[in-house]
Amino acid sequence: xxxxxxxxxxxxxxxxxxxxxxxxxxxxxxxxxxxxxxxxxxxxxxxxxxxxxxxxxxxxxxxxxxxxxxxxxxxxxxxxxxxxxxxxxxxxxxxxxxxxxxxxxxxxxxxxxxxxxxxxxxxxxxxxxxxxxxxxxxxxxxxxxxxxxxxxxxxxxxxxxxxxxxxxxxxxxxxxxxxxxxxxxxxxxxxxxxxxxxxxxxxxxxxxxxxxxxxxxxxxxxxxxxxxxxxxxxxxxxxxxxxxxxxxxxxxxxxxxxxxxxxxxxxxxxxxxxxxxxxx
Amino acid sequence: xxxxxxxxxxxxxxxxxxxxxxxxxxxxxxxxxxxxxxxxxxxxxxxxxxxxxxxxxxxxxxxxxxxxxxxxxxxxxxxxxxxxxxxxxxxxxxxxxxxxxxxxxxxxxxxxxxxxxxxxxxxxxxxxxxxxxxxxxxxxxxxxxxxxxxxxxxxxxxxxxxxxxxxxxxxxxxxxxxxxxxxxxxxxxxxxxxxxxxxxxxxxxxxxxxxxxxxxxxxxxxxxxxxxxxxxxxxxxxxxxxxxxxxxxxxxxxxxxxxxxxxxxxxxxxx
Numbered sequence: 001x002x003x004x005x006x007x008x009x010x011x012x013x014x015x016x017x018x019x020x021x022x023x024x025x026x027x028x029x030x031x032x033x034x035x036x037x038x039x040x041x042x043x044x045x046x047x048x049x050x051x052x053x054x055x056x057x058x059x060x061x062x063x064x065x066x067x068x069x070x071x072x073x074x075x076x077x078x079x080x081x082x083x084x085x086x087x088x089x090x091x092x093x094x095x096x097x098x099x100x101x102x103x104x105x106x107x108x109x110x111x112x113x114x115x116x117x118x119x120x121x122x123x124x125x126x127x128x129x130x131x132x133x134x135x136x137x138x139x140x141x142x143x144x145x146x147x148x149x150x151x152x153x154x155x156x157x158x159x160x161x162x163x164x165x166x167x168x169x170x171x172x173x174x175x176x177x178x179x180x181x182x183x184x185x186x187x188x189x190x191x192x193x194x195x196x197x198x199x200x201x202x203x204x205x206x207x208x209x210x211x212x213x214x215x216x217x218x219x220x221x222x223x224x225x226x227x228x229x230x231x232x233x234x235x236x237x238x239x240x241x242x243x244x245x246x247x248x249x250x251x252x253x254x255x256x257x258x259x260x261x262x263x264x265x266x267x268x269x270x271x272x273x274x275x276x277x278x279x280x
Numbered sequence: 281x282x283x284x285x286x287x288x289x290x291x292x293x294x295x296x297x298x299x300x301x302x303x304x305x306x307x308x309x310x311x312x313x314x315x316x317x318x319x320x321x322x323x324x325x326x327x328x329x330x331x332x333x334x335x336x337x338x339x340x341x342x343x344x345x346x347x348x349x350x351x352x353x354x355x356x357x358x359x360x361x362x363x364x365x366x367x368x369x370x371x372x373x374x375x376x377x378x379x380x381x382x383x384x385x386x387x388x389x390x391x392x393x394x395x396x397x398x399x400x401x402x403x404x405x406x407x408x409x410x411x412x413x414x415x416x417x418x419x420x421x422x423x424x425x426x427x428x429x430x431x432x433x434x435x436x437x438x439x440x441x442x443x444x445x446x447x448x449x450x451x452x453x454x455x456x457x458x459x460x461x462x463x464x465x466x467x468x469x470x471x472x473x474x475x476x477x478x479x480x481x482x483x484x485x486x487x488x489x490x491x492x493x494x495x496x497x498x499x500x501x502x503x504x505x506x507x508x509x510x511x512x513x514x515x516x517x518x519x520x521x522x523x524x525x526x527x528x529x530x531x532x533x534x535x536x537x538x539x540x541x542x543x544x545x546x547x548x549x550x551x
Contacts, residue, residue: 057509087515094513098463099506104430111523116515121523146459160514 007066008033008168008199009054014063016049016223023049024060025223031201033167036194038210039203040234041220042245047203048095050220051170054201055092088117091166095173095203097157101145106137106156109145113164131163136185151182158186168199175209187212207235207246219244306427311355313428317532318437324539325425331543332417335550338409344546345417352424366419374415378408431455436520445518452511452520453504460507461500468492468499 009031016024024046031037039047052058053065056077065072067086077083091113094100103109110131114124132138135155140148145156158174171190175183190213193200202213210217210231217234219227219241227240234240241247307314313321328344335341352362387403426434435448472492480488 052509055513057513083517084515087513092513094506094510096506098460099503100510102507102511104432108432113514115521115523116517116519118521121525124523146463164514 006033007031008035008068010066010069011053012064012066014053014060014065016046016053016058016060018049023223024053026063027224028063029218029225029228031199033199034195034197036190036200036213036215037202038214038217038231039201039220040205040207040210040217040244040246041203042205044222045220045244046223047220048172049223051092051172051201051203054168055090055170056086057092084117088164089167090170091161091164091168092170093158093161093172093174095176097150097153098146100157100160101153104144106140106143106145106148107132109156110160110163113160117164127163127165131159135159135162151178154178155182162189167197169193169201171200171202173204174202175204175206183209205246207241210235219246221245306355306357307430307433309356311357311428313351313355313424315531316535317526317528318429318433319440319526320528320532320536320539321425321429322434322437322441324536324543325421327539327543328421328546329418331546331550332414332421334547335414336410337550338406338413340546340550341410341413341417344542345413345420347542348417348420348424352420352427355424355428357424357427362420362423366423367416370416370419371412374412375408378411381408381411432520432522433524436522436526439520440526448520449516449518453508457500457504457507460503461496464499464503465492465496468496 007030009029011027011029014024014027015022027046027050039050041047049058053060054067056067056072059065059072059074067090070076070082072086077086101109103112107128110128111124114127119127129138132141135158137152137155137159140152140156145153148156154174154177161169174186174190178186187209190200190202194215200213204210214231217227217229217231218225219234221244226244227234227237229237238247316324328348332341332344335344349359349362353359382400382404383398385401385404385407387401389399390402390405391400393399429437431452435452438451439445439448469492
């Protein structure tokens, strides 16, 4: 172990590309243990790629990633002891639940991770039942995952990771495509982890949930961090949000006065002034 | 492309899904094969398949086929489902492959088609029948095994015979890949149906089918890669771990002995 044990992840100058198309560009950051970080960015900003790098599923072309002070490399993860310890501590919920559901029943799906991580049978049974109950999906237990609705699939995918009770949770668009009730259930869940030792890194472009689920926000654009701060700092920086394509310039009229302002969905109010020419 | 073609394709996908679901249900219901340890099922069926391959007598292969059907019925599988899933399909494909053997195998002529200057020999007929019956029997036995055993149990049984993890991973991925392929194809056809107006000409249909097949392949390969990453993320290392432990009980020894005896008998009588 190297010095900085308080950091869950330390990322130093990493780059990553998909067959020549850059996805991450010279990115450096540090995520503390117990911190709730939101990676905020539009589609294609590199959020999902960064989460995969943090989960040791792909590795940067240049630069280095450390987890709990140890280098995260393919060779390291091949070592049985380290690989197993890493998978026990870090878990990722994929954006597309379909890729995460490959077992014949919901019960098998949720039990898959604990069994792979060599939990005892009693422990697996107990935790799977508990997770099914907490997420309100006990009635789906015997159903085939590929026959569930989109929202149900998402909840099962989340359950399949939450059952592991990992130290670090990586969530890729956890509330996308969910109905408002399911969305608020997941936000409530992430809120519960505030002040615990659990590190939660959430990738999203939904501004309305950021304040509830983040201690710190990193704004990504074209694979680079273009802004960082507390949720209120980031959400009040209209120029930054506009630059990251998270809001758009909205032109409309109030009677005879036409004006434009940055607009984001999910918020019905905005501050604006009308200039002498009818624009602000 | 006509509306009816797309509709029938969609119905085909729906049927594939429901068949998959029925298969899973069959694998967990009580029955003869289901009551045996999965390792016994795999070894027993494999032994019978090997016996069928080594057997040279039609009557003996026919007897193994009957045994397979009896096991299927005792395992609560429907004979009609076997007929539609295996027998008709195999008869169509293998029958076509074995057709030339009827005419080109030299021997005693039993039928003459003078208009085509072709004749069917008794030996040709026997060769073709042997091929069709062997394939029918082997396919029936393996289908019975797959329908009566959850896929994960088959994989774990294979691993317990020291089959390399790479092969087990490949089989596990193939199983998931088939579902992804059906799902993706279904979505593509639905999306196409929602944008279709009027009829397409023959060449247009062929171009569209070729394009669809190409896109489908790329999409499903990408999805399969994602599935593999999702498996890795939850600790998959090629080993299959299940909640149920495989344990040999008295009736498993009887079952295994029965399968091996039947296989040995078939090889001896069919030599």
